[in-house]
Amino acid sequence: MRFFTEMTEKTRRPAPELLADPDIAKAIDLLEIINYDDVEQELYDRYWDAVSVEATWKSIGERDGEKKGIEIGRKEGENDTKIQLARNMLAKSLDPALVAEITGLTIEKILLIRRK
Numbered sequence: 001m002r003f004f005t006e007m008t009e010k011t012r013r014p015a016p017e018l019l020a021d022p023d024i025a026k027a028i029d030l031l032e033i034i035n036y037d038d039v040e041q042e043l044y045d046r047y048w049d050a051v052s053v054e055a056t057w058k059s060i061g062e063r064d065g066e067k068k069g070i071e072i073g074r075k076e077g078e079n080d081t082k083i084q085l086a087r088n089m090l091a092k093s094l095d096p097a098l099v100a101e102i103t104g105l106t107i108e109k110i111l112l113i114r115r116k
Contacts, residue, residue: 083113090114 018024036044082103089099096110103110 083109086110086113 014024014028019028033044082105086099086103086105086109089102090096090110090113096107096114099105100107100110105113
C-alpha cells in the first residue's frame with residue numbers, strides 16, 4: 001500500500017526498500033509496460049516477436065537435428081546388422097558373392113569381414 005500512497009507525478013521510482021520486495025519490483029515493471037507510449041509499445045512488441053521467432057527457429061533446429069541423429073543411428077544399426085549377418089553367413093562357409101547379394105554389402109566389404 002505504501003507504494004501507491006508515496007508515488008506522485010514527480011516520483012520516478014519508489015523507495016529502494018520497496019524495490020527490494022520482488023512482488024513490488026514485478027508490479028513496477030508491469031506498470032511501466034502498461035504505461036508505454038505508442039513508440040515504446042511498438043518496440044516492446046517487436047522485441048517479443050523477435051524472441052518468439054528465435055525460439056521457434058531454435059525448436060525447429062533441435063527437432064531437425066534430433067531427426068537427423070535418429071536417421072544416422074538407424075542407418076548405423078542397419079549396417080551393423082548386415083555386418084553381423086555377413087559374419088554368420090561366412091562362418092557357415094557361404095560364398096562371399098552370395099553373402100554380398102543377400103546382405104546388400106559390397107563384395108569388398110564382405111572380403112574385409114572375412115579377413116577379420
